[in-house]
Amino acid sequence: MEKENNKLNTIRHSTSHIMAYAVKNLLAKDGKVLFGIGPTIKDGFYYDFDLHRPLVPLDLLKIEKEMKKLISKNLEFKREEITVTEARKKFSEQPYKLELIGDLEKEGEKKVSIYTCGDFTDLCAGLHIKSTKEIKAFKLLKIAGAYWKGYEKNLQLQRIYGTAFETQEELDAYSERLKMAEERDHRKLGKELDLFVFSDLVGPGMPLYTFRGSIVRDEIIQYSNQLQKKIGYETVHTPNVNKAELFKISGHYDKYKDDMLEVRSHYTNEKYYLKPMNCPQHTQIYASHTRSYRELPIRIADFANLYRDEKPGELSGLSRLRCFSQDDGHCFCREDQIEREFAAVLGIIKEALVTYGMDYWVRLSLRDKKKKQSYIGDDKVWEKSEKILESILKNNKLEYKKAEGEAAFYGPKMDIMVKDALGREWQISTIQLDFSMPARFGLKYVDDKGKEKTPVMIHRAIVGSPERFMSILIEHYAGAFPVWLAPVQVQIIPVGSTFVEHSNKLANEFKEAKIRVYVDDLNETVGYKIRKAEKQKVPYMLVIGEKEAKSDDLNVRIRGEKDVKTISRLKFIKEIEKQIKNRSDRI
RNA sequence: GCCGAUGUAGCUCAGCUGAUAGAGCAGUCCCUUCGUAAGGGAAAGGUCGUGGGUUUGAAUCCCUCCAUCGGCUCCA
Numbered sequence A: 001m002e003k004e005n006n007k008l009n010t011i012r013h014s015t016s017h018i019m020a021y022a023v024k025n026l027l028a029k030d031g032k033v034l035f036g037i038g039p040t041i042k043d044g045f046y047y048d049f050d051l052h053r054p055l056v057p058l059d060l061l062k063i064e065k066e067m068k069k070l071i072s073k074n075l076e077f078k079r080e081e082i083t084v085t086e087a088r089k090k091f092s093e094q095p096y097k098l099e100l101i102g103d104l105e106k107e108g109e110k111k112v113s114i115y116t117c118g119d120f121t122d123l124c125a126g127l128h129i130k131s132t133k134e135i136k137a138f139k140l141l142k143i144a145g146a147y148w149k150g151y152e153k154n155l156q157l158q159r160i161y162g163t164a165f166e167t168q169e170e171l172d173a174y175s176e177r178l179k180m181a182e183e184r185d186h187r188k189l190g191k192e193l194d195l196f197v198f199s200d201l202v203g204p205g206m207p208l209y210t211f212r213g214s215i216v217r218d219e220i221i222q223y224s225n226q227l228q229k230k231i232g233y234e235t236v237h238t239p240n241v242n243k244a245e246l247f248k249i250s251g252h253y254d255k256y257k258d259d260m261l262e263v264r265s266h267y268t269n270e271k272y273y274l275k276p277m278n279c280p281q282h283t284q285i286y287a288s289h290t291r292s293y294r295e296l297p298i299r300i301a302d303f304a305n306l307y308r309d310e311k312p313g314e315l316s317g318l319s320r321l322r323c324f325s326q327d328d329g330h331c332f333c334r335e336d337q338i339e340r341e342f343a344a345v346l347g348i349i350k351e352a353l354v355t356y357g358m359d360y361w362v363r364l365s366l367r368d369k370k371k372k373q374s375y376i377g378d379d380k381v382w383e384k385s386e387k388i389l390e391s392i393l394k395n396n397k398l399e400y401k402k403a404e405g406e407a408a409f410y411g412p413k414m415d416i417m418v419k420d421a422l423g424r425e426w427q428i429s430t431i432q433l434d435f436s437m438p439a440r441f442g443l444k445y446v447d448d449k450g451k452e453k454t455p456v457m458i459h460r461a462i463v464g465s466p467e468r469f470m471s472i473l474i475e476h477y478a479g480a481f482p483v484w485l486a487p488v489q490v491q492i493i494p495v496g497s498t499f500v501e502h503s504n505k506l507a508n509e510f511k512e513a514k515i516r517v518y519v520d521d522l523n524e525t526v527g528y529k530i531r532k533a534e535k536q537k538v539p540y541m542l543v544i545g546e547k548e549a550k551s552d553d554l555n556v557r558i559r560g561e562k563d564v565k566t567i568s569r570l571k572f573i574k575e576i577e578k579q580i581k582n583r584s585d586r587i
Numbered sequence B: 001g002c003c004g005a006u007g008u009a010g011c012u013c014a015g016c017u018g019a020u021a022g023a024g025c026a027g028u029c030c031c032u033u034c035g036u037a038a039g040g041g042a043a044a045g046g047u048c049g050u051g052g053g054u055u056u057g058a059a060u061c062c063c064u065c066c067a068u069c070g071g072c073u074c075c076a
Helices: A002-030 A057-072 A084-090 A095-106 A168-183 A186-192 A211-230 A244-250 A252-259 A279-286 A335-355 A369-374 A379-395 A436-440 A466-476 A497-512 A526-535 A546-550 A569-582
Strands: A033-035 A044-051 A077-083 A111-117 A120-123 A137-147 A156-165 A241-243 A262-264 A271-274 A298-302 A305-307 A323-325 A328-333 A359-366 A400-404 A413-419 A425-434 A456-461 A490-494 A517-519 A540-544 A553-558 A564-568
Touching: A002 A033, A002 A044, A002 A057, A002 A111, A002 A120, A002 A156, A033 A095, A044 A137, A057 A137, A077 A084, A084 A095, A084 A111, A095 A120, A137 A168, A156 A168, A186 A466, A211 A298, A211 A335, A211 A466, A241 A244, A244 A252, A244 A271, A244 A279, A244 A436, A279 A298, A279 A328, A279 A436, A279 A456, A323 A466, A328 A335, A335 A359, A335 A379, A335 A413, A335 A425, A335 A456, A359 A379, A379 A413, A379 A425, A425 A436, A425 A466, A436 A456, A490 A497, A490 A526, A497 A517, A497 A540, A497 A546, A497 A569, A526 A540, A540 A546, A546 A553, A553 A569, A564 A569
Parallel strands: A359 A400, A490 A517, A490 A540
Antiparallel strands: A033 A044, A044 A156, A077 A111, A111 A120, A137 A156, A241 A271, A262 A271, A298 A328, A305 A323, A328 A456, A359 A413, A413 A425, A425 A456, A540 A553, A553 A564
């Protein structure tokens, strides 16, 4: 497997060189063509260029054509090692390459490797295929902008993304996956299923949930609440606007003040902020009493709206919002309680993800030791916290991967990475250990010897942000929610207006059983209404006509299935109630 | 915020190189009273994202701003 991947990477890497070669052939005669880097990435490759004009979509087709021409020549890739001085001479017209050569020299390299293919030579560590005839299937995907070396203060280059596979079939399958992902895009489905909207008047990144979308959102929240109650969390309510001072103490002000929305009181001219998170407020609930070691852990949770002034270009559907919430909880406990608390949270996260039908793995997010200034708290505390998290993972026999630089600024995290139905990964749940904030707020408890001690704070979220998770679920289920999440669970379709009254009576019976039902009494044909209900992805459709009016049996059509079933009314209602209660999907 | 693209009816889109807009679906009304993915008809619906400019004349060309999309950067 590993070997296969390496081969694929080699092909992709070589294809990126051929792409650069083609760009040079097509554009160099009209002006500047400077080369950045062209590495492989997950699912493909890219190459960055500094060009005399912006690329347009038509260019991709032209470049592909030129690449095909080059590939058909069966050009060989030749590797050479040259000295740094020789390299400087060779790439004297290529400032970005010169910078890279300089970097290599700083790292102590005396020699660098170059690869030549046809009359295109590139500075490159390799590896490459022997000849272009090994490139069997490739495709250029998109044009993008990207900062040189990924650093925001640098100039932006033009990036072309592409991919290559060993066979045309694999490439086709990949293209098919992209198409499927596009069809499930939650922004598209959100509109089609009428779940949420945006308004220019309300503002970017601030979604309005329709009654259907609110149902989905509420169900997600209720479920998280039900799960966290099982392990002792109680919900609290805290204000959306807080004094600046609160965030100065917590450390959020220093780190995030540019990303917080400011509010001012006209009477006192005091500065407030819309809250971007709940943790500082929760410390104040803790701090409202003297706490005994016997009271700990104190576990509180909050679903309040949060506001973050995200940069305009970073907003995207429900995935990245300026107004959102979290199934956020904080546990204040003693050090000897940390492990049990983590295990309990891991337990409910697992339960949730089984329900949602998602695989997951754990990322142990540690701080970047080279950027200590980005974090608060001293080295000893960090080392201790990181060790505690790792041992919890080991003791619970959980598979995990370490990721340096992914920690929160106040402590290390366990992040739960889920895989959706298309195999895409998302970070949702998180459990974080924090020794800093309790100290900053001067939180205390009295231990069994009557001495004051500082509690530990655990920050945790089950699905993270319900809104963002809703976007993941829409795409995961392709809009076909399981019954418990579906905005309309049963659609009743009367055959002609004669049976509307009977349908309404039936609907009331469903409503009494707390089943979300809708009677489609529009003056249209049965076929039309079935089509409408299928497009709305309603789990169950009941066609009500003369036969049903005279009997206790229902004619049930299940979403996505052509064959209809006959089920007695009472049995059907019971079944749905069961599915809703168990949050299961099928009859 | 940065690089690039886009913005026409509720939705999806057409409108070539300048002469004040068109379709399908949805919605409305009428007919039809219907059995599992679109029954028929009619009328209605848009100062072409915003504000400016060029021009005898702008949806169309130029600029500003706003929003969205593809990325980059960021994500407590």
